[in-house]
Amino acid sequence: MSDYSGKIERWTEPADRHNDTGEFDPTFHGFHGIVGISSPGFPAEIDSRVLQTTKQLDEFPFIIDYNAGRPIGLAWYQGNVDHGVRSSAATAYLAPRFLNRSNLHTLVNTRVTRLLSTNNDSKDFRTIELGNDVQSLSYLTAGKEVVLSAGAINSPQILLQSGIGDEAELRNVGITPLHPLPSVGKNMTDQPYVSVVWNVNSTVPPINTTAAIEEWKANHTGPFTMSPTASNHIAFLRLPNNSTIFDTVQDPAAGPNTPHMELTPLDNGGLRQTANGTFVSMGITFLTPTSRGSVTITSSNPFDPPQIDPNLLASDFDIFTFRESVRASQRFFGAPAWNNYVVGPFQPPEDANTSDDDLDSYLRQNSIPASHASGTCAMSAKNAQYGVVDPDLLVKGVKGLRVVDASVFPSIPAGHTQVPVYVVAEKAAEMIKSDWSESLKN
16 A cells, blocks of 8 residues: 555645745655645644644544554644645546657546447446437447446446346346446445544634635735645544443454554634634545445436435444544543633534534434545455455456446545545556556466
């Protein structure tokens, strides 16, 4: 994993060019990749209080780098920002120097609707149907293979529309099953997110949006070098080993160094200064959910949206851990560092904190998916009777079709999904090159 992430990453100086020594460990980072990463490039009012809290509460130890293999603790946030500009797969892997390659043709504003069998072979899916409506469909056939990378929502949708999935469910929507794979669209996993907000005593004026935009346009510096919902720090925590939930539920985390929860303290609560006052918030992401949802289709029309059921907080472990994440946030902002600054809760309001049941109800009503959907075309062992793709990411039982995106994760990573997706893509590229190199030799 670290070999691939190092290959992808290009660590850069922060947008404000401050000395970032002590904010990351260069041992665990790459400096020659194509995706820019940096420490926060604009200071927050609460930074000093956040760091002071790590000295006052043992529950939140400061760590220099959560990529060092032991992420439990609080560290400086590392974001996809390259000298004040967002860096991503779109800006890196689809940069002009790649788009200008003679062997790469990119179609924009074009939607893939289905995969079709090729050369009358019902198990060979190298033909794609594409268009923006049923009147403008066209077809392309790959000489070697098709790589489906439509994401954890649309990859299963395309497979289902192509007749690859649960046979009974396909017939129910008028699609003739071509290849039985009941796991398509199942196992959907996403991480619940909620923001908990407190009123604070702050004399710092709100950001002058107009001035901030002009500063960014001129220099790529200032507050807009970070997302308004991004924190300068991030904490990864585990439930205590003696948590009562473990009396009845096995820990789903990968190991003793795997976090259950992510907390991001945010200056001004992600909210504008209003008549209600000023704010600080904690963004809470539950990282190791056991609940599973699904992606299904409701008709044979590929332009109809899929039905997405994230099924958040459906298990006892999930609601217990999410609730404990909120309690951890309350302890964080209850540290002495926040005396005379934090006034009291804003959301959830005081009356929603009176009991576990009240808090559970608030979380069920206010949590949202973190947009980390995974697992809907899950990888499994070569001969497994479940799953959608084999370890080489080829779809089980068919020819000419591979899936490369977050849908292949058997379980969701206990963190953000962006880098794991990039790693899977890099590994897939190696496998594809290797497979076709061997084919050409033979």
